[in-house]
Amino acid sequence: MSGRLLDGGRFIPDRNGHNLHAVYQFNTDPNPKEATFTKLLRTELSPIPLHDSTPIAGPSNYSTDYPLSNAGHTPLHHHPPPSSMGERESSPASSLPPLAQHAPPTPTSGHGRPPGAGPSSSHMRAHQSQVALTSSAARQRSSPNLNGRSAFSPPPGNTANMNNSSPSTPKKKRILNFTSPSSPRSLGGLSGARGISGDGGLDDMSHPAYSLSPIGKESQRILQSPRKQIRSIAKTPFKVLDAPELADDFYLNLVSWSASNVLGVGLNSCVYLWSAQTSKVTKLCDLVRVAPDGQEISDTITGLEWTNKGSTVAIGTNSGLVEIWDAEYCKRIRTMSGHTGRVGALAWNNHILSSGSRDRTILHRDTRIPEHYIRKLQGHHKQEVCGLRWNSDTDQLASGGNDNKLFVWGGTDSKPTWRFGEHRAAVKAIAWNPHQRGLLASGGGTADKKIRFWNSLTGGLVSECDTGSQVCNLMWSRNSNELVSTHGYSGGPVSNQIHIWKYPSMTQIATLTGHTYRVLYLAMSPDGQTIVTGAGDETLRFWNAFQKAKGEVGKGFGDGMGVLAKIR
Missing domain, CATH: 2.130.10.10 (YVTN repeat-like/Quinoprotein amine dehydrogenase)
Structure with missing residues (x-):
């Protein structure tokens, strides 16, 4: 295990930026059930196809912040765990043990890990940083069908509400976008299939939800075709x-x-x-x-x-x-x-x-x-x-x-x-x-x-x-x-x-x-x-x-x- 950790500092990317070395280590682990790090890889590297028959897990339903390296990257955020085991069993990753039981303890040192909590070598920390970066890149490139996250994710500091709510279907947001009360926009583009770009879903950047204009399309149409001004007539006789x-x-x-x-x-x-x-x-x-x-x-x-x-x-x-x-x-x-x-x-x-x-x-x-x-x-x-x-x-x-x-x-x-x-x-x-x-x-x-x-x-x-x-x-x-x-x-x-x-x-x-x-x-x-x-x-x-x-x-x-x- 220590040999693999020493080699874990290597980062071998594929065309999509995934760490091929981490995937190889995940597939060759002799005892995956006892390896906490392997469980983390199984959860985080869901977009990468594996050669075995193990089901690909979806995005983690657990809210745990894993700090990155000291480079100053933003922490990753996950959806909170479901309120019941019945909801979790519907996920392909339900066969995995709860990750919350193996969550890292609260950091007490400047490097983010307390003394004596598992391997403390610099190679282990570097390996975790590479895994976190790899999972972040994969999660950013995946479609809403895969990661289940809305384009309007809550800010990193709002973890209290995230831990108390279950994952939900992303809803339409209005960002400085005026909607005429006479012709409300349909929500069909948001509630339908969201994984195909150009179908009106959130992957389509021309969707009204991404508009930064305070004027909606209907108002723009009215403004672009103004009524002809009433002509001016002298109010006094000549x-x-x-x-x-x-x-x-x-x-x-x-x-x-x-x-x-x-x-x-x-x-x-x-x-x-x-x-x-x-x-x-x-x-x-x-x-x-x-x-x-x-x-x-x-x-x-x-x-x-x-x-x-x-x-x-x-x-x-x-x-x-x-x-x-x-x-x-x-x-x-x-x-x-x-x-x-x-x-x-x-x-x-x-x-x-x-x-x-x-x-x-x-x-x-x-x-x-x-x-x-x-x-x-x-x-x-x-x-x-x-x-x-x-x-x-x-x-x-x-x-x-x-x-x-x-x-x-x-x-x-x-x-x-x-x-x-x-x-x-x-x-x-x-x-x-x-x-x-x-x-x-x-x-x-x-x-x-x-x-x-x-x-x-x-x-x-x-x-x-x-x-x-x-x-x-x-x-x-x-x-x-x-x-x-x-x-x-x-x-x-x-x-x-x-x-x-x-x-x-x-x-x-x-x-x-x-x-x-x-x-x-x-x-x-x-x-x-x-x-x-x-x-x-x-x-x-x-x-x-x-x-x-x-x-x-x-x-x-x-x-x-x-x-x-x-x-x-």
Whole structure:
């Protein structure tokens, strides 16, 4: 035995770093049952195949610290022994006697062994150091199936808890690794077979358990694909025009912007034209006339609407007349009667002019022929018709009234195609979506405060949005799927505001304030970038609301007449 110990100082490694000399000595021991050192080798050198039929023992289930040489290596740590012999018998090493009975005594000298405790030669200590190093290297290279240890082993000093607990299946650890509560990671990769690299086990270094990032994969995916930022819109108007005597009447429509970039405004009995290119102001007409007997007859402007193309404008009056004017030559083309009440709503569909009146009727006229009258729609709206909008794409007309009703008509039919009664207040705000066929938006007054979206092809309600205030006007952007709404009375702290919405999410892109009265009038420039709003505070405010159309060179707006100018 002493001869073998003297030779035990030799270290003959194989390709994997195992001590072949120690294995040879283990196989040639004449009395292995009586040799404590042989038992240690049988336990520690389990990964090395032996030529005899003795079962290869798994990792030791006993917690014993064997100090290494004075080189300063970290002590080895083993799992504590099982709580019962029944658990230990299931291990291949159960045939071995308990190692705890032969554990080395507590060291009392600087070399780690008390005097008189077995062989004390330097060769014996060197041999033990080589064995410990060999078993440590083998244990580090073996897979979890062989050594049964988790990748997150407890620190060397925590031996008290190790001696009181039994070996357990390694559990998932979170090292600065955020896991979203909405999508918890599956534990299948940890509870399945752990010995094959790349199957999601702990041997796979790409496993989430080894991630040092505080951000999980799901959060990283969200961060790497951020939502598009909401574009910035100036909160102040870039131009303000003074519009004296601009009526504060919810049922009137007194502002319209032509395709030739001319803004028309009805002020009391006159209509004024403002050129956005030159800022020139022109007086188109004055409805104050002198009778043959010398008496002055006055009428007021209640409606104003440009044709889709050209320079022709229709004017509705308080007396129920509808006049057609050529804005280029400031000349009246014709005057049409038929209504018995004021005409506040006008809408063009090519050469067809439709007018809505306080007399609760809608008249269709063909302006190309002398006998212009086509059809009169009556008996449907029970109160004043205050909103009219044509959709040339589907050849449909939408009409809104003070009776809280919204009707959709097919062409010039005598009966409406759809009747909508969901609004709880007057329906003046009406707008057709130019980007989605048959989509109609409508807004209710003070008692309703909602914007509703309808499918005019099927007659169904698509969605609705509570704005919290009276909806006075609606208009779609020509360049994007966005909607602008103007408001009046509100139950909240903010009134008289202008909202820009992203459809269909109805996310508020911007809220514009500045008017001190209800924002009753709204028009849009031909390029679709600028909107103008009018209110009872007798001002017209110009806002950069929408972006330029893709691939389109915007037309110049004109330098104007300064920040504050008069429309007349």
